[in-house]
Amino acid sequence: MTEHSLHSSYREKLIEHLVIGELLKFSWKSKDFTLELSKPEVDNSGYDIIAEANGIIRHIQFKTAFIGSTTATQKIHVSLAKKPSGCVVLVYFNNETLELGPYYFFGAAPGLPLPSLENLKTAKHTKGDATGLKLERPNIRILNKGRFDKLESINELYSQLFGNAS
Numbered sequence: 001m002t003e004h005s006l007h008s009s010y011r012e013k014l015i016e017h018l019v020i021g022e023l024l025k026f027s028w029k030s031k032d033f034t035l036e037l038s039k040p041e042v043d044n045s046g047y048d049i050i051a052e053a054n055g056i057i058r059h060i061q062f063k064t065a066f067i068g069s070t071t072a073t074q075k076i077h078v079s080l081a082k083k084p085s086g087c088v089v090l091v092y093f094n095n096e097t098l099e100l101g102p103y104y105f106f107g108a109a110p111g112l113p114l115p116s117l118e119n120l121k122t123a124k125h126t127k128g129d130a131t132g133l134k135l136e137r138p139n140i141r142i143l144n145k146g147r148f149d150k151l152e153s154i155n156e157l158y159s160q161l162f163g164n165a166s
Helices: 008-029 078-082 154-162
Strands: 036-038 049-053 056-066 073-077 087-093 100-106 122-124 136-144 149-151
Touching: 008 049, 008 056, 008 087, 008 100, 008 154, 049 154, 056 073, 056 154, 073 078, 073 087, 078 136, 087 154, 100 154, 149 154
Parallel strands: 056 087
Antiparallel strands: 036 049, 049 056, 073 136, 087 100, 100 149, 122 136
């Protein structure tokens, strides 16, 4: 086992903070200064942060994967679709340097709701019950990576989330 598997929760929080820092830095450098961030007290709707800029509110679910990972799907909470401008940001990172990018975005244009999750496959628990049966997770859907838009830079991600900085 590597530190990446042993400390995956730590790593995910670290990547989340690095992305938030990069978004704030872009807002600062573009003299936008409107980006505000909040974190939910509970995690029952699938999003990790609420971000607002340029009058757009985004409920963002972060996912992470290291460059070279073969992960082809992500698990998405259906409640994210009930949030204004809900979206999923898949962040790739370098295992050694933790350099970020590329980014993958699943969502709609700023101000529009998340595309429908209705036709997506329902996820199952990774561990079986006492009989070995893996039960469905009724609020979780499986989203193929091919449904995401690839973005090369934090600037592109910021524009995808909030439109062009003012």
